[in-house]
């Protein structure tokens with residue numbers, strides 16, 4: 690039988706480093722990295738278009754259905770989609786929920802992605818008020834939700850090291 694492995698949720702405002710960390714963590718631990726934005730795009734799991742934010746509306750039920758089997762098997766790193774919170778996912782899916790935080794919102798990273806006007810403003814405010822962190826604390830058991838700083842490349846390295854260790858320990862403890 691295959692060893693039990695943890696499921697990890699990465700959250701935080703766009704541009705905070707979730708994708709970079711998630712892919713590296715997957716490469717180092719053998720867990721599978723899943724980007725919700727890409728998954729939705731590939732399967733066209735959309736339900737209409739949001740004119741205000743100029744993006745397709747995610748069909749949350751289809752995303753959850755699509756991923757459920759894989760999540761039950763374990764060993765998945767889920768990277769939330771830009772401008773979506775994390776409360777669409779069932780609580781039972783995750784063993785740890787990570788919120789990447791920045792002390793200063795890096796506006797230029799959002800601008801680089803072509804965010805302007807309301808979308809840019811909303812994302813900056815989202816970071817300042819830690820809206821996604823609040824959502825995560827409400828959607829999941831508080832003990833499994835952790836904030837990690839992601840201001841510098843050193844933070845990224847440190848987070849990666851810690852998460853590799855956490856994953857290895859989890860696998861030892863559960864097998």
Ligand code: DAT
Nearest residue numbers: 703704705706707708709839840841842845
């Ligand atoms: P996200 O997936 O959260 O939207 P990303 O991984 O695509 O973010 O990173 C956006 C950019 O920021 C990318 O060029 C890498 C850089 N970056 C990521 N984490 C960082 C950190 N801790 N310090 C400095 N730059 C970082």
